[in-house]
Amino acid sequence: MNIYLIIAKSTIKMYFRRTQSLFWTLFFPVVMMLGIGFFGFGQFTPPKLGIINYSNNYESDLFLEELNKKEYIEIKTISEKEIEKSILEGKIDSVMTISKDFSLESPNLEISFENSKEKIAQEFYDLSEMIISDLLNNNQTEKSIVLKEKIFENQYQGYKGFLVPGIVALSIMQSGILGVVFTLISYKTQGVLKRLQATPIDPSHFLIGQMISRLLIIVIQTFILFLIGTLILNIDIALGSIYAWINIIIFSVLGSILFLFIGLAVSGASPNEDYAAPIANLITFPMMFLSGVFFDTDVFPSWLSVITDNLPLSPLVNSLRESALYGTHTFELLPELAIMLVWIVLAFIIGIKTFKWE
Amino acid sequence: MSKIKEIITVSDLVKKYDDFTAVNGINFKVSEGEIFGLLGPNGAGKTTTVEILEGLRKPSSGFAEIDGINIEKNTKAVKKIIGVQLQECSFFDKLTLFEIIEMFSVFYSSRPDIENILEKVGLLEKRKSYYKTLSGGQKQRLSIAVALVNDPKVLFLDEPTTGLDPQARRNMWDLIENIRNSGKTIIITTHYMEEAEKLCDRVAIIDTGQIVTIDTPKALIKKLLDSGFEVEEKLQNATLEDVFINLTGKSLREN
Numbered sequence: 001m002n003i004y005l006i007i008a009k010s011t012i013k014m015y016f017r018r019t020q021s022l023f024w025t026l027f028f029p030v031v032m033m034l035g036i037g038f039f040g041f042g043q044f045t046p047p048k049l050g051i052i053n054y055s056n057n058y059e060s061d062l063f064l065e066e067l068n069k070k071e072y073i074e075i076k077t078i079s080e081k082e083i084e085k086s087i088l089e090g091k092i093d094s095v096m097t098i099s100k101d102f103s104l105e106s107p108n109l110e111i112s113f114e115n116s117k118e119k120i121a122q123e124f125y126d127l128s129e130m131i132i133s134d135l136l137n138n139n140q141t142e143k144s145i146v147l148k149e150k151i152f153e154n155q156y157q158g159y160k161g162f163l164v165p166g167i168v169a170l171s172i173m174q175s176g177i178l179g180v181v182f183t184l185i186s187y188k189t190q191g192v193l194k195r196l197q198a199t200p201i202d203p204s205h206f207l208i209g210q211m212i213s214r215l216l217i218i219v220i221q222t223f224i225l226f227l228i229g230t231l232i233l234n235i236d237i238a239l240g241s242i243y244a245w246i247n248i249i250i251f252s253v254l255g256s257i258l259f260l261f262i263g264l265a266v267s268g269a270s271p272n273e274d275y276a277a278p279i280a281n282l283i284t285f286p287m288m289f290l291s292g293v294f295f296d297t298d299v300f301p302s303w304l305s306v307i308t309d310n311l312p313l314s315p316l317v318n319s320l321r322e323s324a325l326y327g328t329h330t331f332e333l334l335p336e337l338a339i340m341l342v343w344i345v346l347a348f349i350i351g352i353k354t355f356k357w358e
Numbered sequence: 359m360s361k362i363k364e365i366i367t368v369s370d371l372v373k374k375y376d377d378f379t380a381v382n383g384i385n386f387k388v389s390e391g392e393i394f395g396l397l398g399p400n401g402a403g404k405t406t407t408v409e410i411l412e413g414l415r416k417p418s419s420g421f422a423e424i425d426g427i428n429i430e431k432n433t434k435a436v437k438k439i440i441g442v443q444l445q446e447c448s449f450f451d452k453l454t455l456f457e458i459i460e461m462f463s464v465f466y467s468s469r470p471d472i473e474n475i476l477e478k479v480g481l482l483e484k485r486k487s488y489y490k491t492l493s494g495g496q497k498q499r500l501s502i503a504v505a506l507v508n509d510p511k512v513l514f515l516d517e518p519t520t521g522l523d524p525q526a527r528r529n530m531w532d533l534i535e536n537i538r539n540s541g542k543t544i545i546i547t548t549h550y551m552e553e554a555e556k557l558c559d560r561v562a563i564i565d566t567g568q569i570v571t572i573d574t575p576k577a578l579i580k581k582l583l584d585s586g587f588e589v590e591e592k593l594q595n596a597t598l599e600d601v602f603i604n605l606t607g608k609s610l611r612e613n
Contacts, residue, residue: 006464010453017452017488191447195504198412198442199465200434 003201007209008216015217024178025221029171030228036294037160037233047120050078050092055102063104066131073127087114088326090162091298094121096128107132109145161236164229165321166293168222172252173287173313175218176259177266177280183210184267185276193357203357211260218256222248226324241327248323250330254340255316261347262312268354287313292321312347315339362389365512365543366411371420373406373567380406382567383420388545390511393538395558396547403567404547405445408516411545412442425511438466441505441542445516448497451490455481455500458489459507466508479503479533480610495526495610499533506537513537515546519553524602525610531557552599 015021049067053060068075078086078095086092094117099108109128113121128145187193196203226248229235266283270276291297291313297305308314315336322328366388373381381403388394396404409415411422413433422429429436449458459472476482479499484492492500498518505513515534519527527550534557538544548554554561555575562572571578 003464006461010450010457010461013457014450014452191444192449194414195442195444195447195449196465197414198437198444199462200437200467201465 003205004209004212007206008213011210011213012217015213021175021179025171025175025217026224029167029174029225033160033164033167033225033229034232036163037229046072046074047094047123048074048076048092049124050076050083050086050095051098052078052080052083052095053098054100055098057102059104060098060102062135063098063102063107063128063131066135067128070127073124083112090158091296093117094124096124104132104136107145110148111146112148160229160233161325162296162321163294164226164233164235165324166317168225168229168252168324169255169291169313169317169320170288170293171225172218172222172255172316173259173284175221176214176256177263177284179214179217180210180260180263181267181270181276181280184264185270185273188267188357189273197357207264207355211257211264214260215253215256218260219249219252222252243329244323244327247319247328247330247333251316251319251323251333251336251340254337254344255320258312258316258340258344258347261344261351264351264355265347268351268356287311290314292317310339312340312343362391364388365390366394366422366424366545368407368411368422369420371407371410371422372418373403373410373415374418379567381410381417384564384567384569386562386569386572388512388543390543391538391541392559393534393544393546393557395554395561396545396564397549397551397554397561398547398564400549402564404564405516407564408514408545408547412440412514413437438508439511441502441508441510441513443498443501443505443513443515443518445520445547447501449489449500449504452488454486454488455492455503456485458500459503462504463507468508470507470509475503475506478506478536480529493526495522495529498522498526498530502533502537510542512543512545515544517547517549519548519550523611524599525606525608527553528603528608529610552597 051064053064064075067073076086076092078092083095087095094111094113097110097112099110102108107128111121111124111128125145184193193203193206196206262283263280266279267276270279288294290300290308291311292308293313297308297314300308319333319336322333364387366386368387369385371381371384372379384403384407386394396407398404406415410417411424411429413429413436416430424436425439427435427439450461453461455476456472459470459475463470463472473482473485476485479502481496481499481503484496489497489500502513502515502518505515518534519530522530531553534544534546546554546557558575560572560574561578563570563578573581
């Protein structure tokens, strides 16, 4: 039998026999997904209104100024082109178009919304009416605010749709880094690696076999998690799109390789097993919050997002989210691909240089 | 003396670390079919010597060959014909004994009768158990089973009975003798003198990286007595261990 084959067979057997690894790589992400997905923390965020302003006159400024004073809503100025994407990604809930001939007496406003957001759109409508009537000192105004439903091809999936690809990416990182670090460290301290060195095979075959098996496990795990997201959380993942499939395969494989190499680098760089877990946590923990797993990195100041956008996990989160939710074409994800490749090369060099057999 | 083929030759072996010489010019030869013991206090250089012979470490200078193959120049070829049981080595905890031996057979590209090997070391009933469920003595015997997958010419046993209870140790002695009787040469390191006396055809006593003496256990004892050495108390014909075994029996306690 081939060396890689027997290593893959054994590693996969051991993975399924180790309840601990199953817990962290499958059970835990599923619980997190379902927990957060069902409770939908997303709904606690303030309603977000996108403004397209064609008028730019004094009265519209006055109106917007009043609108901006309302702290319980979030206002974003956007352009016509961004409407669809912003609504689908849940960055805004409704769009208010202020027409060129806007005046307080004749407020030509159009509020359009995606069909699941009718309630929020109605709130914006009422609010606008109130502001205008306040500004006119309660004088009766001409009712020219239009509330309009817009049908979009894809629907905003809610926070759970945002969350599932994030959790999948997170679990790729966790099982990549922790899987390698803990197995290699324990093989090292228990003398398994030394025993392998006493065999006629080149021990690097064992390492390669380990990596390949882990890669397989992570890809399987990725599909299981997406499947659970689709079936249980009812997310309408863009899996009808061929690009979604291609990208999920490409990026989960690249992501696995990347984090397996980082795991290799961590186990090489830590002087002994006592350092390995803290170093692994030091790397994974900040990325959990800085790479857009649970919330959009838009909220960061721009100097910070320069850093966070280039962390190893960020391109994986972005690419999986784009692919799963919108079936984005692979070409549009080339920047993500590039960042990941750079990290892969870096982690590989550090891993190879620092890894010791004893 | 009849002409016996020498299977291991070690000459002027030296292993230096930065500030410390672990092995300092060791010479010995081992004949085919012999059980050869390396004795010495902790840190004397036994394990380093064995690990050089196993191809795990490169000597700083000197020369060693097994079955006519230079270890340093042709490490892989030597690894193929030796069996290795390492000190403080464990295996994959969530694999069964059968799976572990199967895996190592692939690493040695050999196709042994796995059940037969497990039978030899008395672990056949345990073939479907996970490694982590084994007792200390069973782990040592598995380690020997793994060392037998390639039907080696020379078997290296590094402290195979350390930490075992008297029953398990006696069981291990029987196993080692059986393996020797099947025609293999065995190199063993140990801290237990009665073990060396019982098993070894010849022993080398190593201290501070050098061989102090090499001979058969009997000859070494005779030499000591001839030099006028006397045991302080009157020599007893039985030891406390004999009492222990007599009272608790020889049967293994782990199953």
